[in-house]
Amino acid sequence: MIRRISPFLFLTLVLILGSILQLPAEVTVRSSHTASISSMERRMDDNLLATASEDGSVKIWNTREGFLVSSIQASHLAIPKLAIHPKLPRVALVTTDGINTFRVELWDWETKEQIFSKKIEEIPLFIAFSPSGSLLIYAETDWQSLIFLNAEKGFEEHKIKEGFGIVSAVFITASEKTLLAYTPSGTLRYFDLSTGEAKANPIRTKSGLNQVQFTDDGLFLFGIEGNTLYAVSLVNGSIVSKQDIKGLLSISYDPDSSNIAVLSQQATETELSIFSIIRDSGSLRFEKRNLPIKTGRYIPHIISFRDEMLFSGDNEGEILLHQLYSGETVVFARPRIAAIADFDFSERGMLLSLKSGEMVLIESDLFSTNGNQASFFRTKSFNAPYNTAAGAVVLKDGSFLVFPTASAPAPLFRLDPSLGTFTRIGEVQNPVVEAGNADQEGNIILVEASGTVSILSPSGRKNLSQSSFGIRSAAKVSDTNIIAGRSNTGTLSSSLLKIDMQTGETVPVTNRDILVFRTTYNDITKSLYTLGYEERRGQLRTVLKSHGGHAFERESTLLTYPGEDPDASFVADPNGTDLYTSLGYSGVLLLKWDGFTSLERIEHIPRRLALHKNLLFSLNRDYSISMWSKNDGRALLTFYLFDDSNWAAVYEDGATFSSPEAKKLLHTK
Template identity: 30%
Template sequence: MKRSSLIVVLLVAVTIGATAQIRVNTSHSGAIRTLLHDARTGRLLTGGDDGKLKVWDYSAGELQRSIQISSLAIHQGTLHPSLPQVALLVTDGRRRFTLEVWDWEQERRLFTQTLPEAPIFLTYSPRGTFLLFAQNEFNSLRFLASSTGRSLPYLRRGSGIVTFATVASSEERIMTYTPSDGVITYWEVVSGRQVQTISTAREIDQLSVHTNRRFAVGRLDNELVVVDIVDGTLRDRFPMSGIERILVNQVNGDVAVMTRSGRQIEMASFRVSERGRLSRAMSTVPTLPSGLTQATLHGDALFVATGDGTITTFESTDRRGRTIAENRVQSVTGFAFTEGTVHLSTAQQILSLRSDLFGETDVAVNRVRTLDVTTRRMPQPGTVRLSAVTGPDSDESRVVVWDTSGRNPELATYAAVAPALTTIPLDSARVTKQVVSADGRLIVLHDQTTLRRIDPDTGSTDFTYTGEGMEALVAVGDTIVIGKNRANPFDSALMRVDTRTGETVRIQSDNFLIFDLVYDRARGVLYTLGLQQSGSVVRTTVTVHRGANFENRRTISTYDGEDLDARLSLDPATGRLFSSLGMEGVSVWDGRRLTRISAVAHVPRALYVANRHLFSINRDGTMSVWDLRSGDPLLTFYLFRDGNWVAVTTDGYYFASHSRAEQHLSLLAAPGRTGRRRTLEDFRLILPTTARDA
């Protein structure tokens, strides 16, 4: 265990929170699906499964902007040719498809449009007047005014299912390709008049126009082909199996072809002659990562992105590449709170932060005076969760640690002031889904099939219940209420078990699955979070239950679709219920109406109320903190893989575990700022540190 005593002192001479922004130099928390090079600014833009758009200064390896575009994944993107605008497709991959258009410099949404499906392609016109995309229907082309999203009445006659299109630089004509009949067609954009049709090969995909504007390259079966888009002739073909993507370098016209064989990805470079003939380009072949998800070319540089959020650039003579960005965050997996101390777990360690900020009295972030940090290394890495337990006669709470992976068949406990973890062996390596505290004892749910009540001091079990499909539980007096998967139409997804007699009673519910429960003991109200189905439509709902057996129920919040990572948390002092349902922030139910608290640039998932604050473990692995009374966000914690951490406040300051943590930060200066250039030190809350190893 390592413990540090930290005293926080605000730099009172600096009042510049609004003149610059602190950036945490970490990449996406999941796969990167969109990778765009902006030739106008020399920036790299990435979009990922985390729903964030990030803007990089790739030469310095610094993050310039991070914008939470949506809670859904970003799967496609295209850049405006002359303005700082980007059009993005966000989707859940099934039923939700939305076109989001943003000014990325001002971090401002311009417009959105709901789409019936993912477009076949998405692009701006050469002058940026309109957006063009295609849908999988006979009249497939759609035109939108790029500034407003207004639908434009162009090419309304049946163009067939178009898989590729390119617009002339004048924006007066457009060329389309329909693979079903192998026809290239030239149209007048505004009138929709068909100018010319040309026959070529059918079922060519991954088409890209070469920089000479006479040829296009694409894939036809297991061949790379060059198509003359004036007469439809296949000018050349090169046998290649497993073509995954074709890139045309818009600077020098080189063509890069990436092929996959199993997990191995290889790249070959070609040049296209004036007559459309292919020749292999002599260049260094880069060693590409097997998890590659996106790639783009610009000049001598190849940029690639992967499923773990890593961005790498390869220069023309560079085989190994240079890492521009990677996910530096060590995800927070668990949370517990004891006597003014926040406990956070990761796969490798537990961080305990004791501060007057988290006490019972109201302390502003810029008035924080103490922060004691204790680090405990996990004896065995795993997917760690935490719970706090307080016995009826105990003077101090303890924290319970468990692993949800099933690899470590034990629980562990520790007191906030004690260095050691005390283990409680479990009888088998079953998956531990949930551990809750009830009157000084632990109720443990294993494998969706068994729950038992354990004395944390002796490890002995005094109650066991066996069932099927159990997902969540909460103690209600001498009973345990269980949320589960409904076994049949006559079953219920909600039930209670009497721990004295073992008797079970069904509770009426409209859900077929309940995966989170919260009980308001002071008001006798039960809240459930689960799935309902009406026909083929599945919704995630929050329901309030009242009555002797909670038989009176009312749905208070609904999300169209499944949101199985959403969670509930209750403020016992006021009875307010907090929910992360819908991935669009945190909603609050006060018993009469539903409102939202101020949003953060993250997607809150697990929620916890402690003293005067609301805490959320976010989808990207960070933790955010709100003031309960005002609903205003205060700060966000980032725990890094190298063991350091920073907390960035809402008004633009930060405090850190060590000066080494500042390597993860950069400063984006406000536009138009004059006078002395600000540095990171101007925004730092000083933390004089003394450390000892126990």
């Protein structure tokens, strides 16, 4: 059956010399986070908004002009909290895996360098800078709760001599002479920071307040408990006002306008309300200022309110700006990079499979030689044969095998990129978890989620097939034999199996891993390489190993990462002995006969790797694609496909090559 694509979009863009801009400085791409916004904070002196995300990135935005000032991929771990320095281009972060790794880090967003990192025991209750920025303060759930770090060097400074319980919020005077601490048990404590001594007896106050925020003059605090917003006097601890708000989620106090923004859940949608803070003869009351702002389809969960500009962040990485007077909600920034699920190369170009179900073929000299300035760029877009994302692997004749990765039973298709047609050539009963070239003859190896492994001919026709429970990956090691990676559970208690694809004979291969999830075989070195998990002294590690010998019984650990890295990948040079890997989230490593070397670092986290001609490519965690020279390991460029089909290539020397409309997403400092 031949399926012709409709509509079939063919776009040819030939850019003249003037469209290749020689940029002397850093280029930022105006795209928001790829995961939930977890923290945000404003700095009013220069109209900056700092945002952090579960994707491990930090972004600094200019709120008046709307451009992205800086973007840092600070970690592969989530960032639940941040604090922006009051004067310098620095931001403090908390990074964590939510289990046993917790760190406080300080970064310079201009140089994109980490200044210091400190291991801690848990996610702090808060993190903040002192008014001058000389101290970085956070709180642990401990009797001596407050920790003071020198904000330049990161060493601890002992500012308070006595322990007095858990602290969830602090206020420091502008002179940095006095600190006020609020404890969830319901006390206010004043301290002299120059002596470390208490300045007064503890003051009893309302207990159990969350999201505590202070007025600039140090007279009142605001906090929430349940569905009630409280205002508390810092002089005597009394509750001076309270406001019941159904579905109360979050608050943000704006000292510039003396208003407080409230985020609440109302029936099927969230809404934002503004309350004016009315002071009269030492008293205070809340007065609702406007009709609630409906957020519609957006579901914000965190807000930041300063200078009458109200921002919020949602679970999709979008940053929203809420118009106080019109009641409108507009998108300030959203993820703009198209979510790429898979990619591969033919002589015609690079095929991208998007999570939306679309497939895009890119023909350009951009991805050919050594990252020289490109002269042409053509794209073809296809309606994918499935309603969900598909995978693709190139066949020997330059066409692509297209397979389902999310739902099955489903057909296998052969995509002819020149005609834009999908020809059905087979079927799988389960989603495909791995596919790749099996050997130099052009055969394809296919692994289904059920544990079925198939060898397909260069035309994509199925020749051999065998099944074993739990197989995650497989590599062809001889004419009829494969080595399969899996969990070590079951009758054959090994995470590697040798399977004869003709007879079905299956034997275990000696291996210490509890799970192998990636395999590849180098026919030149006769070595099998694996990525898997190994437990050592109660700690799980992700390990890259080589296996040799007649039965691959000789096991050698090449690289270890302390923890899980399930998306790590590797690729072996089919014409040599080199092996490239992205294990460890810190870049790309090259294994040669004399050990590992690092390829030039990039500002992204490489994940899936691919080789094409004399170039190495990585599909990064933020869906950008980076390119290196195999010859010397130089980073050449990073390519972005945007969600509106526009595109841009940002070279390491600062030059760009892009579609005309993409230029508005590129900002140069």
